Amino acid sequence: MRDHRYARLVLVWVALYLCGNAQQRHLAEYQARVEFGSPAAASVSVSVRTSAAGGSGRLLLAPQADQTIEGITVTDEGGRPVAAEARWEDGVVRIEGIVPEAFSVRYRVTASRTLHRIPLPAPSVAALPQQRPVSIAVVLPRGHVAVANSFPGLQWRDAEHGSAQLAAVPSVIVLRVAPREAVTPADRLLTPETLSTTAMLALLLLGSIFWIARNRRRAG
Amino acid sequence: MNPLSLHFAVVAAVYFAVVLGIGVFGMRKTKTEEDFLTAGRSIGPWVGGAVLAATQISAGTLVGTVGRHYSTGVSWVWVWPGVWCGWLVSAIFVGPKLREFGAVTIPAYLAARFRSETARLLSAIFIIFAYMILLVAQYQACGVVFESIFGIRPVYAMAILTVSTLLYTTLGGVRSSSYIDFLQILIVVSGLVLSVPVLVYMFGGLNHAGAYLRAMDTRITGSWYNGRQLFGFALSFGLAIAAAPYEMVRFNSMRDKATVRNAIGVCFIFQALIGSCVLIMGLMTRALFPALPSPDQASSIMALNVLPPLVGSLFMVALLSAIMSNVNAILLVASAGVAHDIYGKFINRRASESVKLLVNRASIVALSLAPVWFALNRYTDVQSIVVVQTRFIASFFFVPMIIGLNTRGGNSASAVSSMAGGVAGCLAWSIWTARHASNIDAVEVGIACSALSYFAVNAFTRSDAASLSRPADARS
Numbered sequence: 001m002r003d004h005r006y007a008r009l010v011l012v013w014v015a016l017y018l019c020g021n022a023q024q025r026h027l028a029e030y031q032a033r034v035e036f037g038s039p040a041a042a043s044v045s046v047s048v049r050t051s052a053a054g055g056s057g058r059l060l061l062a063p064q065a066d067q068t069i070e071g072i073t074v075t076d077e078g079g080r081p082v083a084a085e086a087r088w089e090d091g092v093v094r095i096e097g098i099v100p101e102a103f104s105v106r107y108r109v110t111a112s113r114t115l116h117r118i119p120l121p122a123p124s125v126a127a128l129p130q131q132r133p134v135s136i137a138v139v140l141p142r143g144h145v146a147v148a149n150s151f152p153g154l155q156w157r158d159a160e161h162g163s164a165q166l167a168a169v170p171s172v173i174v175l176r177v178a179p180r181e182a183v184t185p186a187d188r189l190l191t192p193e194t195l196s197t198t199a200m201l202a203l204l205l206l207g208s209i210f211w212i213a214r215n216r217r218r219a220g
Numbered sequence: 221m222n223p224l225s226l227h228f229a230v231v232a233a234v235y236f237a238v239v240l241g242i243g244v245f246g247m248r249k250t251k252t253e254e255d256f257l258t259a260g261r262s263i264g265p266w267v268g269g270a271v272l273a274a275t276q277i278s279a280g281t282l283v284g285t286v287g288r289h290y291s292t293g294v295s296w297v298w299v300w301p302g303v304w305c306g307w308l309v310s311a312i313f314v315g316p317k318l319r320e321f322g323a324v325t326i327p328a329y330l331a332a333r334f335r336s337e338t339a340r341l342l343s344a345i346f347i348i349f350a351y352m353i354l355l356v357a358q359y360q361a362c363g364v365v366f367e368s369i370f371g372i373r374p375v376y377a378m379a380i381l382t383v384s385t386l387l388y389t390t391l392g393g394v395r396s397s398s399y400i401d402f403l404q405i406l407i408v409v410s411g412l413v414l415s416v417p418v419l420v421y422m423f424g425g426l427n428h429a430g431a432y433l434r435a436m437d438t439r440i441t442g443s444w445y446n447g448r449q450l451f452g453f454a455l456s457f458g459l460a461i462a463a464a465p466y467e468m469v470r471f472n473s474m475r476d477k478a479t480v481r482n483a484i485g486v487c488f489i490f491q492a493l494i495g496s497c498v499l500i501m502g503l504m505t506r507a508l509f510p511a512l513p514s515p516d517q518a519s520s521i522m523a524l525n526v527l528p529p530l531v532g533s534l535f536m537v538a539l540l541s542a543i544m545s546n547v548n549a550i551l552l553v554a555s556a557g558v559a560h561d562i563y564g565k566f567i568n569r570r571a572s573e574s575v576k577l578l579v580n581r582a583s584i585v586a587l588s589l590a591p592v593w594f595a596l597n598r599y600t601d602v603q604s605i606v607v608v609q610t611r612f613i614a615s616f617f618f619v620p621m622i623i624g625l626n627t628r629g630g631n632s633a634s635a636v637s638s639m640a641g642g643v644a645g646c647l648a649w650s651i652w653t654a655r656h657a658s659n660i661d662a663v664e665v666g667i668a669c670s671a672l673s674y675f676a677v678n679a680f681t682r683s684d685a686a687s688l689s690r691p692a693d694a695r696s
Binding site: 020027060062063064070089090091092117122123124125126128129130132148149151152153166167168169170171172174192193194196197200201203204207214 | 266270311334367368371406410411414417418421422423424428431435436507510512513514517521525526527530534557655
């Protein structure tokens with residue numbers, strides 16, 4: 001009788017230990033594919049897998065003021081439609097009612113001029129530390145190239161196919177696309193990346209000059 | 221190794237080679253223990269202001285505060301006025317007077333001012349305890365940064381941090397680190413300032429980011445904390461800044477009283493700039509990466525994925541350098557407590573300068589290893605650890621420092637009871653609030669207990685403290 005009581009205590013202890021050490025719900029896989037139909041439009045397909053069902057069941061998309069988002073569909077792992085509702089509010093698209101642990105979202109984003117920022121749906125659940133479960137693939141229109149750096153930084157397999165592997169889901173892809181023959185050296189040089197790098201180096205140089213001049217003045 | 225990690229490795233190698241060179245230069249000029257601790261009292265207002273800002277702005281700001289803005293939004297910004305008020309108190313009531321008093325360490329000051337060797341011992345022990353908490357935050361931040369850059373386990377990052385910091389701290393002391401701090405603040409400020417337009421551009425504007433963050437959670441752009449909570453945080457930071465022992469060691473390295481006041485003014489400029497940039501950085505990183513594994517990763521994920529490779533790498537190097545600078549400042553203060561105030565006064569009173577310098581450097585090595593275990597366990601985020609440390613520092617030192625420097629009364633018993641009362645109140649309330657919700661912050665209880673203990677004991681004991689002028693034995 002007494003042994004049974006001890007056994008029960010041990011079982012309760014083990015159960016409490018396992019509950020305490022259970023891993024939090026996390027992002028297991030996120031694959032996004034952005035395919036440009038033209039420099040002003042792209043279709044986006046995202047598949048998400050989390051470690052367990054639940055969470056807020058909400059995704060947000062942040063399109064720019066000159067962009068429209070159409071044809072939003074949400075399906076579960078088997079391709080069946082999920083009863084999710086998409087609505088615009090204060091310039092943000094809310095997709096609500098997504099419950100399954102694995103689902104896909106598809107939509108088409110169009111800009112009035114060139115499509116420069118492509119909004120991505122970012123789930124509220126994070127990946128585990130030291131893992132990079134987020135993969136992004138971008139396909140450019142035929143005959144077009146990416147001008148300068150992108151966000152996130154893409155590795156280009158060829159001029160039209162880029163990809164990235166990340167630790168966290170970005171809410172936007174920033175990419176400047178132009179016809180190959182229309183790209184000039186100025187397009188590649190006068191970008192925020194090169195300007196900020198130049199400014200940083202200039203500041204460090206000026207700071208160093210100030211430092212040396214100050215020391216010489218004090219020594220002299 | 222991915223291209224971003226490679227960029228970082230090259231930039232870091234160049235930077236730390238420069239740091240090592242300056243460290244060796246500093247060692248050649250360091251001859252006595254006082255030289256080691258005060259850099260020969262030769263630093264001017266601009267370098268002094270940069271040094272003060274660099275000493276305070278460390279992993280707590282670049283990892284912890286960015287992470288706090290990332291997770292809770294705008295309202296944390298109200299902690300900054302508390303920090304600035306702390307600097308004002310320091311500029312008027314603490315810094316210049318302490319510089320004039322001339323004590324090498326805070327325990328030395330308290331011992332001379334209150335004619336109390338017990339106050340010296342107690343304050344030395346409290347300094348070591350409080351700064352070990354802060355070291356945990358710095359080590360944890362370092363682990364997070366390296367985890368983000370290289371995907372390596374935090375224990376290796378902490379080993380790298382310990383070895384590199386030991387190298388330049390034990391080689392040069394304050395003289396070498398003051399010049400490194402100037403270089404570091406230059407990189408931090410330019411990296412922060414440049415990151416803001418890049419981040420805003422990437423998301424497509426501040427208004428657009430505001431709408432997105434509001435849709436995520438209205439508290440991010442509104443009020444995450446209530447007024448009482450913010451007051452408690454601001455008070456902790458403000459009072460801790462006003463009486464921060466490692467900032468005070470920096471005052472001692474400046475030329476004179478006027479230099480201290482001007483340096484604090486310069487420090488304000490750097491901090492206002494950095495505070496604004498850190499706020500925008502936290503918010504924009506939340507907009508660009510809504511769900512990170514830990515808010516502490518916000519600054520490193522931002523630097524590696526959003527900024528251009530060179531700017532991002534330099535920012536990360538500056539961040540690591542800020543951690544090193546802070547670890548260096550903490551180790552200097554804590555090891556001075558061991559060598560000067562515990563060993564030199566209680567263990568071997570006849571120790572020569574060279575023996576004390578040796579003990580100082582040996583204790584730096586020992587103290588740098590102590591917090592590693594706590595940092596590896598990651599009990600909470602970096603900013604929360606910093607908040608705990610500021611509460612204790614404020615509760616230990618604010619009352620005896622302010623009263624000691626600005627009044628004539630007081631004695632050994634009142635100073636000792638003030639410090640002991642402050643730590644007991646703060647500790648007891650921290651334990652109580654871990655189980656029971658309360659709107660009263662532990663720092664408020666700590667300060668109240670400290671002040672009450674001081675005045676109560678002072679009322680019933682004879683005042684025998686030194687006058688406000690610098691006593692002859694203040695340096696000893």
